[in-house]
Amino acid sequence: MDDLRQRRETDRQPPLARYDALTALPNRVLFHETLRKIIAQARYGQRMVSVLTLDIDHFQRVNDTLGRASGDELLRQFSLRLLQCLRVRDMIARLDGDEFGCILDTPEGSEDAGVVAGKLREALRRPFTLSGHRIVLTASIGISVYPVDSADADILIRKSDSAMHCSKTAGRDTYRFFAPGMNAHAMERxxxxxxxxxxxxxxxxxxxxxxxxxxxxxxxxxxxxxxxxxxxxxxxxxxxxxxxxxxxxxxxxxxxxxxxxxxxxxxxxxxxxxxxxxxxxxxxxxxxxxxxxxxxxxxxxxxxxxxxxxxxxxxxxxxxxxxxxxxxxxxxxxxxxxxxxxxxxxxxxxxxxxxxxxxxxxxxxxxxxxxxxxxxxxxxxxxxxxxxxxxxxxxxxxxxxxxxxxxxxxxxxxxxxxxxxxxxxxxxxxxxxxxxxxxxxxxxxxxxxxxxxxxxxxxxxxxxxxxxxxxx
Incomplete structure (x- = not known):
């Protein structure tokens, strides 16, 4: 009986290979899998889906000045702050280092994604506390939209990443929707x-x-x-x-x-x-x-x-x-x-x-x-x-x-x-x-x-x- 209960508990635990060990958020693998499923569902319901890529501006400075342990703690706090800004049906994942991804169900159109991006920027401006230091962060955000920019999950992610890099080029602490020409910029970079x-x-x-x-x-x-x-x-x-x-x-x-x-x-x-x-x-x-x-x-x-x-x-x-x-x-x-x-x-x-x-x-x-x-x-x-x-x-x-x-x-x-x-x-x-x-x-x-x-x-x-x- 105890063995059966233990197996059931194990079955309910998320596969570790699909979750980030530091933040407990879904990782890039699960992010890609989930986006493919959501796109398939949206295709039948004729809904729009927005993909956001966020990158913390100047994150390396935290590691340089306060140490890697403080940097890790900041990533954990950053993750919680993002979760507080999103709805239950939205998804947030840690893609790599200080880069995060969001999947938003945006039935009213891509404007919803811009509103969410604005809320995320405002929320991140509230200071984080690390080892007695108050740290103010900003993030650069890129947005791509299904089916406007692509019906392929991998292409949508690449396009949101291209838009994010354009936000960096524009001075950081802002967001950009993907636009034609951004791919050329990303490829040149x-x-x-x-x-x-x-x-x-x-x-x-x-x-x-x-x-x-x-x-x-x-x-x-x-x-x-x-x-x-x-x-x-x-x-x-x-x-x-x-x-x-x-x-x-x-x-x-x-x-x-x-x-x-x-x-x-x-x-x-x-x-x-x-x-x-x-x-x-x-x-x-x-x-x-x-x-x-x-x-x-x-x-x-x-x-x-x-x-x-x-x-x-x-x-x-x-x-x-x-x-x-x-x-x-x-x-x-x-x-x-x-x-x-x-x-x-x-x-x-x-x-x-x-x-x-x-x-x-x-x-x-x-x-x-x-x-x-x-x-x-x-x-x-x-x-x-x-x-x-x-x-x-x-x-x-x-x-x-x-x-x-x-x-x-x-x-x-x-x-x-x-x-x-x-x-x-x-x-x-x-x-x-x-x-x-x-x-x-x-x-x-x-x-x-x-x-x-x-x-x-x-x-x-x-x-x-x-x-x-x-x-x-």
Missing amino acids: AACENGLRQALDRGEFVLHYQPKMALSAERHMTGVEALIRWNRPGHGLVAPEEFIPILEQTGLIGEAGVWVIQAACRQIAEWKRLGAGEIPISINVSARQFTQGDPGHDVVQATHESGIDPRLIEFELQAERALRENGIDARLLELELTESSLMMHARRTIDAFARLKATGIRISIDDFGIGYSSLAYLKRLPVDVLKIDRSLIANVVTSRADAAIVTAIIGMAHSLDARVVAEGVESAEQLDFLRMRDCDEIQGYYLARPLSAGEISRAILAGDLSLVPAER
């Missing part, structure tokens, strides 16, 4: 991602270098900023704003970042060999390079007791290794991290930057003036350079507010013994304004566009550019 996965092995990345010019004299270059380009087969040079976000979203930014450091150090050595001098190079560093990676066992072991994140140590080792292998003086390498990224990871990067600076590497805060820097953190950071964001420079001669902000940044930086570089200088009026405020260096098309490594060396050897040390 997939092709771009696949191409990037092979770009390093194929040697398709190249560096261009934009000179940083001293304001003390004309044509005097203090160094260059390395700007990565992708020489994509069949497309030519692809600008970084088109592929850097994909590198970050796919986790490839760490490998690309290591390549940039190594390539820059090799180029410094090559310029010196050609007689162009020791040209300092500044490199843009993504915050993801400090929060991902696969550190070796010895690194993990060495940092376990000290409480230092081994991924930070791994990044330091990569930089030091590139300098050592190319025989480069560390003072010729400058690392740039944006103001917003730096503040997001301030506690975890202050010590790492201090150790890097101790080796002689220079530290720069990029896009300064538009983020949310804490002055308390700023005075603790071992900063050598503040780079004023180009959006402030653009209106510096027409906006009293921007002029006042730029003037204040220059004064504050100098009081901290940091140099100031103004980005995006494109007119003589901007140049004169910055010279009168004692700005140290400028970058921009007014004096120099990004150049290839060969163009830099030829300009110096021909006397068109003079290399001078950056001083403060």
